[in-house]
Amino acid sequence: MLLFRGREAHSRSFAKAVSWRILGSIDTFALSWFFTGSAKAAGAIAISEVVTKMVLYYFHERAWANVSWGFAKDAEESQAGDRPA
Template sequence: MILFRGREAHSRSFAKAVSWRILGSLDTFALSWFFTGSAKAAGAIAVTEVVTKMVLYYFHERAWANVSWGFAKDDQAAGKAA
């Protein structure tokens, strides 16, 4: 994909998105259950937000993969390792 030319493989970004969504959805479920008092409502809320937030996270990660800010240059990193 031309839009994303980062150092990270798409499969890695996807795996990170899935694992993050599982953790986030558990949090959403727990908070929703706490505030509504209903496990059924909490489940509906948690399930609804899974897909949209996973997709948003994936594109967020791929966009950040294009930002060089905060990465050491390869030749500088090699010099520090020696």
């Protein structure tokens, strides 16, 4: 499947998704607590968004793994191909 080809292993993409969600959930909890004044409501909000956002991030990462645009190596290879051998 095109979506799953790329330079990163699936385990790396998954680890990045988990670490990002931990940071994002801490942020969501803090903001929710600030706006609601309730740690219980903030916890419910933070917990409910963990799984959906982790899954969305994983697929987002895998899709971007297929995009070669923006890598310095690609620019160097392209310039090297233009030079006479």
